[in-house]
Amino acid sequence: MKPGPFVYHRPLSVQEALSVLTDVGHEGKILAGGQSLIPILNMRLASPSHLVDINRVPGLDEVTVSSEAVRVGALVRHRQLERDTGAYAANPLLRQALHCVAHPAIRNRGTTVGSIAHADAAGEMPSVAVLTEAVMEIRGPSGVREVAADDFFEGALETCLDHDEILEAVRFGRFPEGTGTAFLESARRHGDYALAGVAAAVTVTDGTIVSARASFVSVTEVPTRLDLTEAVAGQEPGAVDWSVIDDLVQEHISPEADIHATADYRRVLAGELTRRALAQAVTR
Amino acid sequence: MTEETYAIAVTVNGVVYHRSVPGRRLLSDFLRHDLELTGTHVGCEHGVCGACTVLVDGEPMRSCLMFAVSAPGHEITTVEGLGNTPEAMNPVQQAFIECHGLQCGFCTPGFLTTITAYLRDHPDPTSAEAREAISGNLCRCTGYQNIVKAVLRAAEIAREAPAAASTSGGASA
Numbered sequence: 001m002k003p004g005p006f007v008y009h010r011p012l013s014v015q016e017a018l019s020v021l022t023d024v025g026h027e028g029k030i031l032a033g034g035q036s037l038i039p040i041l042n043m044r045l046a047s048p049s050h051l052v053d054i055n056r057v058p059g060l061d062e063v064t065v066s067s068e069a070v071r072v073g074a075l076v077r078h079r080q081l082e083r084d085t086g087a088y089a090a091n092p093l094l095r096q097a098l099h100c101v102a103h104p105a106i107r108n109r110g111t112t113v114g115s116i117a118h119a120d121a122a123g124e125m126p127s128v129a130v131l132t133e134a135v136m137e138i139r140g141p142s143g144v145r146e147v148a149a150d151d152f153f154e155g156a157l158e159t160c161l162d163h164d165e166i167l168e169a170v171r172f173g174r175f176p177e178g179t180g181t182a183f184l185e186s187a188r189r190h191g192d193y194a195l196a197g198v199a200a201a202v203t204v205t206d207g208t209i210v211s212a213r214a215s216f217v218s219v220t221e222v223p224t225r226l227d228l229t230e231a232v233a234g235q236e237p238g239a240v241d242w243s244v245i246d247d248l249v250q251e252h253i254s255p256e257a258d259i260h261a262t263a264d265y266r267r268v269l270a271g272e273l274t275r276r277a278l279a280q281a282v283t284r
Numbered sequence: 285m286t287e288e289t290y291a292i293a294v295t296v297n298g299v300v301y302h303r304s305v306p307g308r309r310l311l312s313d314f315l316r317h318d319l320e321l322t323g324t325h326v327g328c329e330h331g332v333c334g335a336c337t338v339l340v341d342g343e344p345m346r347s348c349l350m351f352a353v354s355a356p357g358h359e360i361t362t363v364e365g366l367g368n369t370p371e372a373m374n375p376v377q378q379a380f381i382e383c384h385g386l387q388c389g390f391c392t393p394g395f396l397t398t399i400t401a402y403l404r405d406h407p408d409p410t411s412a413e414a415r416e417a418i419s420g421n422l423c424r425c426t427g428y429q430n431i432v433k434a435v436l437r438a439a440e441i442a443r444e445a446p447a448a449a450s451t452s453g454g455a456s457a
Contacts, residue, residue, distance in 0.1 A: 109340070
């Protein structure tokens, strides 16, 4: 298992990276952490003839917290974001989810933005991006365009990124005051791809629930946000019968069967995990 | 068609190596084939088994999921750099011997590097934390029981002799 041959580019600026990407057309692929890309290359599921390694580009490895968002640059490693206390204070869901991303050795190298650009519906961070209504900062030859997470994911491993564009940063939204979050998933072994997973956020104001939403891992074709507010709004967080959301969840998801689990099992799992995640979110 | 190669200088266990490699040379293959440092083992080649784990600037990473051309500028530590003589073993190596933490030994280099970095950051793990720490490494011989014991024993050894506990990058030429 070795990658096919490619020409290796190591640009020292975003502009240089963009010009290489423009020159090589559809034959170019960006390498950041490589923890999803290199397995694909090793298995020869893909053989791009140009690899553009952005690891030497300065300025892409910063986490910035503002009143609206946690902005994560393209070279921020999962581990760096997981340990960032400012990011955790601003949006605890980030750390909760990152803890489930593979193993520490993978998180040390893999980037959060890269995993979003990779757009695997079995990945944790695409699901967090839609739940937090993240904004994608995409740089192309003619400047930066911003795309909402909802419009970014188009299909399995497919996004609206063009071949000559770079996902330069992702701004994860912050939740309103009174919001608790939780991230739960079930895998055969901690760190493996989840059979099913869920990110949940519940907002409580003056002792009653005013909004609740969830997004999923491994059980929807693309990451999407499910609004559960109508089912539970106005209730006291400690006294909710969370099974009222079951039908909404089952309608929303479309799990597939594979060697690890049947579609039906994934349905049961997703339902249970969602109830537990919501119940956990209101205690935070 | 001859494949383009790239001249690189990579620091491994404190020694700078100059080589010319194709872009697609995995760091794991670079260590084994180009540098003949065969202590790093190659198992699954897609990041699952953990056998090829090395330390990059002190942090465990999969050498099969990095290209050698990305390695310049980083300090790589392989199992050969952990303290490789019977007189100067790293506490984790010592504990693996004492606890019978290996049988065939194929997975061991990846465990040693992973655990060495883990204990540096978590000097006093519980048994449950030790299991979590090694969850990214596969072993098909031991059933893990003795590896978990070795993690806890290594922590003990390191506490008894803190001077020997550092992640040494021994200068083996």
